[in-house]
Amino acid sequence: xxxxxxxxxxxxxxxxxxxxxxxxxxxxxxxxxxxxxxxxxxxxxxxxxxxxxxxxxxxxxxxxxxxxxxxxxxxxxxxxxxxxxxxxxxxxxxxxxxxxxxxxxxxxxxxxxxxxxxxxxxxxxxxxxxxxxxxxxxxxxxxxxxxxxxxxxxxxxxxxxxxxxxxxxxxxxxxxxxxxxxxxxxxxxxxxxxxxxxxxxxxxxxxxxxxxxxxxxxxxxxxxxxxxxxxxxxxxxxxxxxxxxxxxxxxxxxxxxxxxxxxxxxxxxxxxxxxxxxxxxxxxxxxxxxxxxxxxxxxxxxxxxx
Amino acid sequence: xxxxxxxxxxxxxxxxxxxxxxxxxxxxxxxxxxxxxxxxxxxxxxxxxxxxxxxxxxxxxxxxxxxxxxxxxxxxxxxxxxxxxxxxxxxxxxxxxxxxxxxxxxxxxxxxxxxxxxxxxxxxxxxxxxxx
Numbered sequence: 001x002x003x004x005x006x007x008x009x010x011x012x013x014x015x016x017x018x019x020x021x022x023x024x025x026x027x028x029x030x031x032x033x034x035x036x037x038x039x040x041x042x043x044x045x046x047x048x049x050x051x052x053x054x055x056x057x058x059x060x061x062x063x064x065x066x067x068x069x070x071x072x073x074x075x076x077x078x079x080x081x082x083x084x085x086x087x088x089x090x091x092x093x094x095x096x097x098x099x100x101x102x103x104x105x106x107x108x109x110x111x112x113x114x115x116x117x118x119x120x121x122x123x124x125x126x127x128x129x130x131x132x133x134x135x136x137x138x139x140x141x142x143x144x145x146x147x148x149x150x151x152x153x154x155x156x157x158x159x160x161x162x163x164x165x166x167x168x169x170x171x172x173x174x175x176x177x178x179x180x181x182x183x184x185x186x187x188x189x190x191x192x193x194x195x196x197x198x199x200x201x202x203x204x205x206x207x208x209x210x211x212x213x214x215x216x217x218x219x220x221x222x223x224x225x226x227x228x229x230x231x232x233x234x235x236x237x238x239x240x241x242x243x244x245x246x247x248x249x250x251x252x253x254x255x256x257x258x259x260x261x262x263x264x265x266x267x268x269x270x271x272x273x274x275x276x277x278x279x280x281x282x283x284x285x286x287x288x289x290x291x292x293x294x295x296x297x298x299x300x301x302x303x304x305x306x
Numbered sequence: 307x308x309x310x311x312x313x314x315x316x317x318x319x320x321x322x323x324x325x326x327x328x329x330x331x332x333x334x335x336x337x338x339x340x341x342x343x344x345x346x347x348x349x350x351x352x353x354x355x356x357x358x359x360x361x362x363x364x365x366x367x368x369x370x371x372x373x374x375x376x377x378x379x380x381x382x383x384x385x386x387x388x389x390x391x392x393x394x395x396x397x398x399x400x401x402x403x404x405x406x407x408x409x410x411x412x413x414x415x416x417x418x419x420x421x422x423x424x425x426x427x428x429x430x431x432x433x434x435x436x437x438x
Contacts, residue, residue: 271336279328282409283308286326289413290310293420300310301355304332 044267054253068229077148081131089119093222098210107173107196125163141172158188200230309355315427317434324419325349346415347394360389
Protein backbone atom coordinates (compact mmCIF):
# COMPACT_ATOMS: atom_id res chain seq x y z
CA UNK A 1 0.00 0.00 0.00
CA UNK A 2 2.89 2.34 0.73
CA UNK A 3 4.77 3.21 -2.40
CA UNK A 4 8.54 3.50 -2.14
CA UNK A 5 9.82 6.73 -3.66
CA UNK A 6 12.09 6.43 -6.67
CA UNK A 7 15.43 8.06 -5.97
CA UNK A 8 17.53 9.98 -8.42
CA UNK A 9 19.83 12.95 -8.29
CA UNK A 10 17.24 15.19 -9.90
CA UNK A 11 14.55 13.99 -7.47
CA UNK A 12 16.87 14.75 -4.54
CA UNK A 13 17.60 18.15 -6.00
CA UNK A 14 13.89 18.85 -6.31
CA UNK A 15 13.34 17.85 -2.69
CA UNK A 16 16.18 20.09 -1.60
CA UNK A 17 14.77 23.05 -3.52
CA UNK A 18 11.33 22.48 -2.09
CA UNK A 19 12.67 22.28 1.42
CA UNK A 20 14.62 25.50 0.94
CA UNK A 21 11.50 27.08 -0.45
CA UNK A 22 9.48 25.81 2.51
CA UNK A 23 12.08 27.13 4.91
CA UNK A 24 11.80 30.59 3.38
CA UNK A 25 8.02 30.37 3.49
CA UNK A 26 8.13 29.34 7.14
CA UNK A 27 10.00 32.51 7.99
CA UNK A 28 7.30 34.57 6.35
CA UNK A 29 4.44 32.56 7.77
CA UNK A 30 5.70 32.61 11.33
CA UNK A 31 3.95 35.94 11.61
CA UNK A 32 0.67 34.57 10.28
CA UNK A 33 0.00 30.87 10.84
CA UNK A 34 -3.31 30.80 9.02
CA UNK A 35 -3.49 30.84 5.25
CA UNK A 36 -5.37 33.58 3.57
CA UNK A 37 -8.82 32.35 2.66
CA UNK A 38 -9.52 30.66 -0.69
CA UNK A 39 -10.62 33.00 -3.44
CA UNK A 40 -7.47 35.10 -3.58
CA UNK A 41 -5.97 33.21 -6.47
CA UNK A 42 -8.02 34.49 -9.41
CA UNK A 43 -4.93 35.31 -11.47
CA UNK A 44 -3.47 31.90 -10.74
CA UNK A 45 -6.72 30.30 -11.82
CA UNK A 46 -6.72 32.21 -15.10
CA UNK A 47 -3.13 31.20 -15.70
CA UNK A 48 -3.79 27.53 -14.99
CA UNK A 49 -6.90 27.43 -17.18
CA UNK A 50 -4.96 29.07 -19.97
CA UNK A 51 -2.23 26.48 -19.61
CA UNK A 52 -4.70 23.60 -19.56
CA UNK A 53 -6.40 24.94 -22.69
CA UNK A 54 -3.05 24.71 -24.46
CA UNK A 55 -2.54 21.09 -23.50
CA UNK A 56 -1.30 19.21 -26.57
CA UNK A 57 -3.91 16.86 -28.00
CA UNK A 58 -1.84 13.78 -28.77
CA UNK A 59 -2.92 10.39 -30.01
CA UNK A 60 -4.54 8.14 -27.39
CA UNK A 61 -2.28 5.84 -25.42
CA UNK A 62 -1.53 2.64 -27.30
CA UNK A 63 -3.60 -0.35 -26.31
CA UNK A 64 -2.30 -3.89 -26.19
CA UNK A 65 -4.00 -5.16 -29.27
CA UNK A 66 -1.49 -7.68 -30.61
CA UNK A 67 0.55 -10.57 -29.30
CA UNK A 68 3.73 -8.48 -29.58
CA UNK A 69 2.11 -5.60 -27.67
CA UNK A 70 1.16 -7.97 -24.88
CA UNK A 71 4.69 -9.36 -24.79
CA UNK A 72 6.12 -5.81 -24.84
CA UNK A 73 8.23 -6.59 -27.91
CA UNK A 74 6.34 -4.62 -30.55
CA UNK A 75 9.37 -2.74 -31.84
CA UNK A 76 12.03 -5.32 -31.16
CA UNK A 77 13.88 -6.84 -34.03
CA UNK A 78 14.52 -10.34 -32.76
CA UNK A 79 10.91 -11.31 -32.00
CA UNK A 80 9.93 -10.09 -35.47
CA UNK A 81 12.74 -12.14 -37.01
CA UNK A 82 11.63 -15.17 -34.98
CA UNK A 83 8.05 -14.80 -36.16
CA UNK A 84 9.06 -14.36 -39.82
CA UNK A 85 11.43 -17.33 -39.67
CA UNK A 86 8.72 -19.51 -38.18
CA UNK A 87 6.22 -18.52 -40.87
CA UNK A 88 8.82 -19.36 -43.54
CA UNK A 89 9.83 -22.68 -41.99
CA UNK A 90 8.51 -25.89 -43.59
CA UNK A 91 7.59 -26.97 -40.05
CA UNK A 92 5.79 -23.68 -39.38
CA UNK A 93 2.05 -23.06 -39.38
CA UNK A 94 1.52 -22.11 -43.04
CA UNK A 95 0.26 -24.68 -45.49
CA UNK A 96 2.78 -25.78 -48.14
CA UNK A 97 5.18 -22.95 -47.28
CA UNK A 98 3.20 -20.42 -49.29
CA UNK A 99 5.02 -17.44 -47.80
CA UNK A 100 8.41 -18.96 -48.60
CA UNK A 101 7.22 -19.67 -52.14
CA UNK A 102 5.98 -16.11 -52.63
CA UNK A 103 9.23 -14.73 -51.29
CA UNK A 104 11.20 -16.98 -53.58
CA UNK A 105 9.09 -15.94 -56.59
CA UNK A 106 9.70 -12.31 -55.73
CA UNK A 107 13.47 -12.51 -55.40
CA UNK A 108 14.13 -15.11 -58.10
CA UNK A 109 11.25 -14.86 -60.60
CA UNK A 110 13.14 -16.68 -63.35
CA UNK A 111 14.01 -19.74 -61.29
CA UNK A 112 11.90 -22.84 -60.68
CA UNK A 113 10.87 -23.60 -57.09
CA UNK A 114 13.72 -25.76 -55.74
CA UNK A 115 11.67 -27.68 -53.17
CA UNK A 116 11.69 -27.88 -49.41
CA UNK A 117 14.35 -25.64 -47.81
CA UNK A 118 15.90 -25.42 -44.36
CA UNK A 119 15.22 -22.26 -42.37
CA UNK A 120 17.66 -21.14 -39.65
CA UNK A 121 18.03 -18.15 -37.35
CA UNK A 122 21.21 -16.28 -36.40
CA UNK A 123 23.52 -18.07 -38.79
CA UNK A 124 27.17 -16.99 -38.49
CA UNK A 125 29.28 -16.11 -41.49
CA UNK A 126 32.75 -14.57 -41.69
CA UNK A 127 32.07 -11.37 -39.81
CA UNK A 128 28.52 -11.43 -38.60
CA UNK A 129 25.32 -13.36 -38.17
CA UNK A 130 22.50 -13.45 -40.66
CA UNK A 131 19.09 -12.98 -39.09
CA UNK A 132 17.45 -15.67 -41.23
CA UNK A 133 18.97 -18.12 -43.68
CA UNK A 134 16.78 -20.12 -46.08
CA UNK A 135 18.89 -22.70 -47.87
CA UNK A 136 18.25 -25.46 -50.36
CA UNK A 137 20.28 -28.60 -50.94
CA UNK A 138 21.05 -27.48 -54.48
CA UNK A 139 22.93 -24.54 -52.98
CA UNK A 140 20.55 -21.62 -53.49
CA UNK A 141 20.28 -19.37 -50.44
CA UNK A 142 18.13 -16.50 -49.32
CA UNK A 143 19.64 -14.47 -46.50
CA UNK A 144 17.29 -12.07 -44.74
CA UNK A 145 18.72 -9.13 -42.83
CA UNK A 146 15.87 -7.69 -40.79
CA UNK A 147 16.32 -4.14 -39.47
CA UNK A 148 13.82 -2.70 -37.02
CA UNK A 149 15.00 0.59 -35.60
CA UNK A 150 18.71 -0.21 -35.76
CA UNK A 151 21.28 1.05 -38.25
CA UNK A 152 22.88 -1.04 -40.93
CA UNK A 153 26.30 -2.28 -39.92
CA UNK A 154 29.37 -1.15 -41.82
CA UNK A 155 29.81 -3.47 -44.81
CA UNK A 156 27.13 -5.76 -43.38
CA UNK A 157 25.28 -6.77 -46.56
CA UNK A 158 28.54 -7.12 -48.50
CA UNK A 159 29.76 -9.39 -45.73
CA UNK A 160 26.72 -11.66 -46.16
CA UNK A 161 27.14 -11.77 -49.91
CA UNK A 162 30.75 -12.82 -49.49
CA UNK A 163 30.25 -15.00 -46.44
CA UNK A 164 27.43 -17.07 -47.94
CA UNK A 165 29.03 -17.27 -51.34
CA UNK A 166 26.38 -15.26 -53.18
CA UNK A 167 28.46 -14.01 -56.09
CA UNK A 168 25.97 -14.59 -58.90
CA UNK A 169 22.21 -14.75 -59.22
CA UNK A 170 22.10 -18.54 -59.23
CA UNK A 171 23.81 -18.61 -55.80
CA UNK A 172 21.05 -16.74 -54.02
CA UNK A 173 19.91 -13.34 -52.74
CA UNK A 174 20.22 -11.18 -49.70
CA UNK A 175 16.95 -9.51 -48.64
CA UNK A 176 17.39 -6.25 -46.76
CA UNK A 177 14.10 -6.01 -44.88
CA UNK A 178 13.13 -2.78 -43.09
CA UNK A 179 9.79 -1.18 -42.13
CA UNK A 180 10.30 1.56 -44.73
CA UNK A 181 12.11 -0.50 -47.40
CA UNK A 182 15.38 1.41 -46.99
CA UNK A 183 18.13 1.11 -49.56
CA UNK A 184 21.15 -0.81 -48.39
CA UNK A 185 24.26 1.34 -47.99
CA UNK A 186 26.58 -1.55 -47.37
CA UNK A 187 26.01 -3.82 -50.34
CA UNK A 188 28.90 -2.35 -52.31
CA UNK A 189 29.36 -1.97 -56.04
CA UNK A 190 27.79 -4.34 -58.57
CA UNK A 191 25.44 -6.07 -56.12
CA UNK A 192 22.12 -4.61 -57.24
CA UNK A 193 20.98 -7.92 -58.76
CA UNK A 194 21.91 -9.86 -55.65
CA UNK A 195 20.31 -7.66 -53.00
CA UNK A 196 16.55 -7.10 -52.70
CA UNK A 197 15.46 -4.19 -50.55
CA UNK A 198 12.04 -4.96 -49.15
CA UNK A 199 9.64 -3.06 -46.93
CA UNK A 200 7.34 -4.47 -44.29
CA UNK A 201 4.45 -3.16 -46.36
CA UNK A 202 5.59 -5.40 -49.20
CA UNK A 203 5.81 -8.32 -46.81
CA UNK A 204 2.33 -7.45 -45.59
CA UNK A 205 0.95 -7.57 -49.13
CA UNK A 206 2.64 -10.93 -49.65
CA UNK A 207 0.98 -12.36 -46.55
CA UNK A 208 -2.40 -10.98 -47.64
CA UNK A 209 -1.94 -12.57 -51.05
CA UNK A 210 -0.98 -15.92 -49.56
CA UNK A 211 -3.72 -15.97 -46.99
CA UNK A 212 -6.18 -16.79 -49.76
CA UNK A 213 -4.39 -20.11 -50.16
CA UNK A 214 -4.37 -20.96 -46.47
CA UNK A 215 -6.90 -23.60 -45.51
CA UNK A 216 -6.05 -24.36 -41.88
CA UNK A 217 -7.44 -22.26 -39.05
CA UNK A 218 -4.06 -22.37 -37.37
CA UNK A 219 -2.30 -20.92 -40.38
CA UNK A 220 -4.94 -18.21 -40.76
CA UNK A 221 -4.73 -17.25 -37.09
CA UNK A 222 -0.95 -16.90 -37.07
CA UNK A 223 -0.82 -15.11 -40.41
CA UNK A 224 -3.45 -12.63 -39.24
CA UNK A 225 -1.58 -12.10 -35.97
CA UNK A 226 1.62 -11.49 -37.90
CA UNK A 227 -0.18 -8.89 -40.01
CA UNK A 228 -1.49 -7.19 -36.88
CA UNK A 229 2.00 -7.12 -35.35
CA UNK A 230 3.69 -5.59 -38.37
CA UNK A 231 0.85 -3.09 -38.87
CA UNK A 232 1.39 -1.88 -35.30
CA UNK A 233 5.09 -1.61 -36.00
CA UNK A 234 4.43 0.39 -39.17
CA UNK A 235 1.99 2.70 -37.36
CA UNK A 236 4.64 3.33 -34.71
CA UNK A 237 7.26 3.89 -37.38
CA UNK A 238 5.08 6.54 -39.11
CA UNK A 239 4.31 8.17 -35.78
CA UNK A 240 8.02 8.38 -34.97
CA UNK A 241 8.68 10.12 -38.28
CA UNK A 242 6.01 12.67 -37.37
CA UNK A 243 7.50 13.17 -33.91
CA UNK A 244 10.95 13.70 -35.44
CA UNK A 245 9.55 16.60 -37.46
CA UNK A 246 7.65 18.10 -34.54
CA UNK A 247 10.65 17.92 -32.25
CA UNK A 248 12.09 20.99 -33.92
CA UNK A 249 9.93 23.28 -31.77
CA UNK A 250 7.96 23.54 -28.52
CA UNK A 251 4.25 23.22 -27.99
CA UNK A 252 2.39 26.34 -26.90
CA UNK A 253 1.76 24.73 -23.53
CA UNK A 254 5.47 24.11 -23.01
CA UNK A 255 6.32 27.68 -23.94
CA UNK A 256 3.64 29.06 -21.63
CA UNK A 257 4.87 26.85 -18.83
CA UNK A 258 8.50 27.87 -19.26
CA UNK A 259 7.58 31.55 -19.32
CA UNK A 260 5.76 31.13 -16.01
CA UNK A 261 7.76 28.63 -14.02
CA UNK A 262 7.82 30.89 -10.96
CA UNK A 263 4.06 31.33 -11.06
CA UNK A 264 3.60 27.61 -11.49
CA UNK A 265 5.84 26.88 -8.49
CA UNK A 266 4.00 29.43 -6.40
CA UNK A 267 0.64 27.87 -7.29
CA UNK A 268 1.91 24.45 -6.34
CA UNK A 269 3.35 25.75 -3.09
CA UNK A 270 0.01 27.22 -2.18
CA UNK A 271 -1.75 23.95 -3.07
CA UNK A 272 0.70 22.07 -0.81
CA UNK A 273 -0.11 24.36 2.08
CA UNK A 274 -3.85 24.19 1.42
CA UNK A 275 -3.71 20.39 1.38
CA UNK A 276 -2.08 20.46 4.82
CA UNK A 277 -4.73 22.79 6.23
CA UNK A 278 -7.49 20.73 4.59
CA UNK A 279 -6.15 17.54 6.20
CA UNK A 280 -6.03 19.16 9.61
CA UNK A 281 -9.65 20.22 9.20
CA UNK A 282 -10.55 16.68 8.10
CA UNK A 283 -8.93 15.33 11.27
CA UNK A 284 -10.98 17.67 13.48
CA UNK A 285 -14.18 16.96 11.56
CA UNK A 286 -13.63 13.19 11.61
CA UNK A 287 -13.04 13.23 15.35
CA UNK A 288 -16.24 15.20 15.90
CA UNK A 289 -18.33 12.84 13.78
CA UNK A 290 -16.82 9.65 15.20
CA UNK A 291 -17.24 10.82 18.78
CA UNK A 292 -20.93 11.31 17.98
CA UNK A 293 -21.14 7.61 17.11
CA UNK A 294 -18.58 5.96 19.37
CA UNK A 295 -18.82 8.17 22.40
CA UNK A 296 -16.57 10.57 24.23
CA UNK A 297 -13.87 7.97 24.86
CA UNK A 298 -13.01 7.93 21.16
CA UNK A 299 -9.46 9.20 20.59
CA UNK A 300 -8.46 10.70 17.26
CA UNK A 301 -4.86 11.37 16.31
CA UNK A 302 -3.57 13.28 13.35
CA UNK A 303 -0.12 12.36 12.08
CA UNK A 304 1.37 14.32 9.18
CA UNK A 305 2.89 12.03 6.56
CA UNK A 306 6.29 12.67 5.03
CA UNK B 307 -2.95 9.94 8.81
CA UNK B 308 -6.14 10.41 10.78
CA UNK B 309 -6.43 7.52 13.23
CA UNK B 310 -9.47 7.24 15.51
CA UNK B 311 -10.00 4.49 18.07
CA UNK B 312 -11.59 3.41 21.30
CA UNK B 313 -9.33 2.23 24.13
CA UNK B 314 -11.31 -1.04 24.10
CA UNK B 315 -9.99 -1.78 20.59
CA UNK B 316 -6.45 -2.26 21.91
CA UNK B 317 -4.77 -5.63 22.28
CA UNK B 318 -1.38 -5.62 23.91
CA UNK B 319 0.73 -2.93 22.30
CA UNK B 320 -1.46 -2.97 19.23
CA UNK B 321 -4.16 -0.42 18.58
CA UNK B 322 -6.88 -1.05 16.03
CA UNK B 323 -8.54 2.05 14.64
CA UNK B 324 -10.60 3.65 11.91
CA UNK B 325 -8.22 5.48 9.65
CA UNK B 326 -7.96 7.87 6.79
CA UNK B 327 -4.53 7.57 5.26
CA UNK B 328 -3.37 10.12 2.69
CA UNK B 329 -0.11 8.60 1.63
CA UNK B 330 1.87 11.43 0.09
CA UNK B 331 4.74 13.63 1.16
CA UNK B 332 2.90 16.67 2.41
CA UNK B 333 6.08 18.79 2.55
CA UNK B 334 6.65 18.75 -1.17
CA UNK B 335 3.50 17.44 -2.81
CA UNK B 336 -0.27 17.78 -3.05
CA UNK B 337 -3.14 15.29 -2.98
CA UNK B 338 -3.06 15.32 -6.73
CA UNK B 339 0.55 14.15 -6.93
CA UNK B 340 -0.58 10.79 -5.53
CA UNK B 341 -4.14 10.60 -6.85
CA UNK B 342 -4.74 6.98 -5.85
CA UNK B 343 -2.98 6.91 -2.47
CA UNK B 344 -5.86 7.99 -0.26
CA UNK B 345 -7.59 5.30 1.77
CA UNK B 346 -10.17 4.78 4.46
CA UNK B 347 -10.17 1.56 6.44
CA UNK B 348 -9.42 -0.39 9.58
CA UNK B 349 -5.77 0.05 10.41
CA UNK B 350 -3.46 -1.77 12.82
CA UNK B 351 -0.91 0.51 14.45
CA UNK B 352 0.73 1.00 17.83
CA UNK B 353 -0.68 3.37 20.44
CA UNK B 354 1.11 6.31 18.81
CA UNK B 355 -0.35 5.56 15.40
CA UNK B 356 3.00 4.25 14.13
CA UNK B 357 3.62 1.10 12.08
CA UNK B 358 3.90 -2.28 13.77
CA UNK B 359 5.95 -5.17 12.42
CA UNK B 360 4.27 -7.54 9.99
CA UNK B 361 4.89 -10.54 12.26
CA UNK B 362 2.93 -8.78 15.02
CA UNK B 363 0.20 -7.25 12.87
CA UNK B 364 -0.55 -10.25 10.65
CA UNK B 365 -2.28 -12.50 13.26
CA UNK B 366 -4.46 -9.59 14.41
CA UNK B 367 -5.33 -8.75 10.82
CA UNK B 368 -6.31 -12.38 10.14
CA UNK B 369 -8.54 -12.50 13.20
CA UNK B 370 -10.18 -9.20 12.28
CA UNK B 371 -10.71 -10.38 8.70
CA UNK B 372 -12.57 -13.47 9.89
CA UNK B 373 -14.88 -11.52 12.16
CA UNK B 374 -15.52 -8.49 9.98
CA UNK B 375 -16.21 -10.51 6.84
CA UNK B 376 -19.48 -11.70 8.38
CA UNK B 377 -20.63 -8.15 9.10
CA UNK B 378 -19.26 -5.93 6.37
CA UNK B 379 -21.34 -6.14 3.21
CA UNK B 380 -18.86 -4.34 0.88
CA UNK B 381 -16.75 -7.42 0.22
CA UNK B 382 -14.39 -5.75 -2.24
CA UNK B 383 -13.07 -3.56 0.59
CA UNK B 384 -11.60 -6.70 2.13
CA UNK B 385 -9.73 -7.91 -0.93
CA UNK B 386 -6.04 -7.24 -1.56
CA UNK B 387 -5.31 -5.87 1.91
CA UNK B 388 -1.80 -6.17 3.28
CA UNK B 389 -0.91 -6.79 6.92
CA UNK B 390 -1.62 -3.19 7.94
CA UNK B 391 -5.36 -3.79 8.08
CA UNK B 392 -8.24 -6.08 7.10
CA UNK B 393 -10.31 -3.53 5.22
CA UNK B 394 -9.51 -0.61 2.94
CA UNK B 395 -11.14 1.49 0.27
CA UNK B 396 -9.33 3.87 -2.05
CA UNK B 397 -10.66 7.38 -2.61
CA UNK B 398 -9.37 8.72 -5.90
CA UNK B 399 -8.82 12.44 -6.16
CA UNK B 400 -11.99 13.96 -7.66
CA UNK B 401 -11.53 14.76 -11.33
CA UNK B 402 -14.04 17.63 -11.08
CA UNK B 403 -12.16 19.30 -8.21
CA UNK B 404 -14.99 18.78 -5.73
CA UNK B 405 -12.86 18.20 -2.63
CA UNK B 406 -15.71 19.03 -0.28
CA UNK B 407 -17.70 16.15 -1.75
CA UNK B 408 -14.60 13.98 -1.62
CA UNK B 409 -14.11 14.69 2.09
CA UNK B 410 -17.80 14.08 2.71
CA UNK B 411 -17.63 10.62 1.10
CA UNK B 412 -14.59 9.85 3.28
CA UNK B 413 -16.46 10.89 6.44
CA UNK B 414 -19.46 8.82 5.34
CA UNK B 415 -17.38 5.67 5.16
CA UNK B 416 -15.64 6.39 8.47
CA UNK B 417 -19.04 6.82 10.12
CA UNK B 418 -20.35 3.63 8.54
CA UNK B 419 -17.29 1.75 9.82
CA UNK B 420 -17.78 3.16 13.31
CA UNK B 421 -21.47 2.35 13.51
CA UNK B 422 -21.35 -1.12 11.92
CA UNK B 423 -17.99 -2.44 13.08
CA UNK B 424 -17.39 -0.71 16.41
CA UNK B 425 -18.84 -3.52 18.55
CA UNK B 426 -17.05 -6.19 16.52
CA UNK B 427 -13.70 -4.46 16.97
CA UNK B 428 -14.22 -4.43 20.72
CA UNK B 429 -15.22 -8.12 20.67
CA UNK B 430 -12.16 -9.17 18.68
CA UNK B 431 -9.81 -7.19 20.91
CA UNK B 432 -11.41 -8.69 24.02
CA UNK B 433 -11.06 -12.20 22.62
CA UNK B 434 -7.41 -11.65 21.70
CA UNK B 435 -6.69 -10.19 25.13
CA UNK B 436 -8.25 -13.23 26.83
CA UNK B 437 -6.09 -15.61 24.80
CA UNK B 438 -3.01 -13.73 26.02
